[in-house]
Amino acid sequence: MSTxxxxxxxxxxxxxxxxxxxxxxxxxxxxxxxxxxLLAAAPKAESVxxxxxxxxxxxxxxxxxxxxxxxxxxxxIVLRMRPVWTLALAAGLALLTLLPARxxxxxxxxxxxxxxxxxxxxxxxxxxxxxxxxDWRAGSIALEDRDHDGVWRGVVVLPTxxxxxxxxxxxxxxxxxxxxxxxxxxxxxxxxxxxxVRPVLQ
Amino acid sequence: xxxxxxxxxxASPLAAQSLRTRLEGRVPAASIPVIDSLVQVAARESxxxxxxxxxxVEGGAKHVSSERIVKAVELNLDQLRRAQELLRRAGDTPPAxxxxxxxxxxxxxxxxxxxxxxxxxxxxxGEPRGTALHAVxxxxxxxxxxxxxxxxxxxxxxxxxxxxxxxxxxxxxxxxTQRGHTHAEALARIRSxxxxxxxxxxxxxxxVQRARRPVASGGQQPLH
Numbered sequence: 493m494s495t496x497x498x499x500x501x502x503x504x505x506x507x508x509x510x511x512x513x514x515x516x517x518x519x520x521x522x523x524x525x526x527x528x529x530l531l532a533a534a535p536k537a538e539s540v541x542x543x544x545x546x547x548x549x550x551x552x553x554x555x556x557x558x559x560x561x562x563x564x565x566x567x568x569i570v571l572r573m574r575p576v577w578t579l580a581l582a583a584g585l586a587l588l589t590l591l592p593a594r595x596x597x598x599x600x601x602x603x604x605x606x607x608x609x610x611x612x613x614x615x616x617x618x619x620x621x622x623x624x625x626x627d628w629r630a631g632s633i634a635l636e637d638r639d640h641d642g643v644w645r646g647v648v649v650l651p652t653x654x655x656x657x658x659x660x661x662x663x664x665x666x667x668x669x670x671x672x673x674x675x676x677x678x679x680x681x682x683x684x685x686x687x688x689v690r691p692v693l694q
Numbered sequence: 695x696x697x698x699x700x701x702x703x704x705a706s707p708l709a710a711q712s713l714r715t716r717l718e719g720r721v722p723a724a725s726i727p728v729i730d731s732l733v734q735v736a737a738r739e740s741x742x743x744x745x746x747x748x749x750x751v752e753g754g755a756k757h758v759s760s761e762r763i764v765k766a767v768e769l770n771l772d773q774l775r776r777a778q779e780l781l782r783r784a785g786d787t788p789p790a791x792x793x794x795x796x797x798x799x800x801x802x803x804x805x806x807x808x809x810x811x812x813x814x815x816x817x818x819x820g821e822p823r824g825t826a827l828h829a830v831x832x833x834x835x836x837x838x839x840x841x842x843x844x845x846x847x848x849x850x851x852x853x854x855x856x857x858x859x860x861x862x863x864x865x866x867x868x869x870x871t872q873r874g875h876t877h878a879e880a881l882a883r884i885r886s887x888x889x890x891x892x893x894x895x896x897x898x899x900x901x902v903q904r905a906r907r908p909v910a911s912g913g914q915q916p917l918h
């Protein structure tokens with residue numbers, strides 16, 4: 493059912509004069525005529541054949557752009573593998589994960605072991621381990637307190653055997669290791685801590 | 695023979711020079727000639743000299759006075775002599791190796807009675823005794839009697855344990871007392887379990903430093 497007044501149809505068909513219409517209908521007639529003029533002026537749509545030929549004639553995109561396009565376009569990847577190869581791949585990955593942890597251990601000789609030093613010195617600016625293993629030279633083995641909780645730690649490769657040592661706090665205060673468990677008189681009125689380093693490669 | 699004499703003639707002054715170089719700047723200058731002479735005495739008596747030099751540089755590092763450093767070196771020379779004599783009396787064929795002498799000095803300093811040390815030395819002829827003595831000393835430090843501690847460690851040796859495994863035996867006995875057992879119970883329990891004692895956990899995997907060891911220094915007591 494048309495919503496256009498029948499008198500407008502009559503005017504457009506030339507059956508009655510435009511002036512015979514009331515002003516609001518006359519305005520509608522002008523709008524319809526303007527729309528018809530616009531449609532008549534629109535360019536003629538290309539056919540499918542013309543569009544295909546235009547695409548073929550267009551120069552190819554650069555290789556890099558095509559690669560980027562290929563990479564970012566989602567694609568389904570189907571990997572077919574025998575179960576035995578899947579197991580072999582899993583075993584290989586497990587070896588790769590475990591082996592680096594083994595070889596990351598420092599180069600420790602037959603006559604060497606690893607000593608771990610831990611000491612709690614809240615507020616200290618520096619803590620070093622000094623002992624018979626470094627000719628009692630202060631500062632050559634510094635402990636670290638990375639999280640600033642007052643607990644200083646260090647792991648050192650040392651020759652196997654018994655070593656006497658002390659901590660030097662802030663470069664001047666000599667303190668025996670409270671966790672050493674073994675002590676010997678230092679012949680200067682105090683006690684050195686005693687550490688027994690075991691060989692790593694037993 | 696001539697070559698040996700030539701080497702000796704050249705080596706002695708070189709060793710003395712090396713010792714002075716090691717001490718210079720590390721100990722008060724006034725103490726160096728005395729320490730030097732004490733080291734030469736030790737060398738003449740076939741005693742290890744490195745513990746004396748170590749004690750001197752330790753005193754220097756701790757800013758101890760010259761007199762106290764010399765006294766400590768003299769004391770250590772005396773300890774080395776006593777250790778050598780103890781080894782001889784216990785039946786060791788002279789000359790005792792420097793490692794054995796240093797081990798005995800350490801055991802005495804840790805509070806082991808001469809009789810207990812002599813027992814261990816005599817029970818392990820021709821074998822390294824370092825860890826055995828340290829294992830006994832660990833037990834004595836935790837109030838085990840010297841003789842019963844020596845009994846346990848020698849039993850462990852007879853069961854085939856050697857080296858640092860002997861330290862595991864003493865650790866296991868100490869842990870038993872920490873669990874509330876008496877010393878006698880702990881010894882009996884560990885003895886019944888020999889040679890099966892738990893090993894310590896493996897060393898940590900973390901950032902590791904390497905100690906800068908001085909040239910010509912045997913700072914550590916050998917682990918045997």
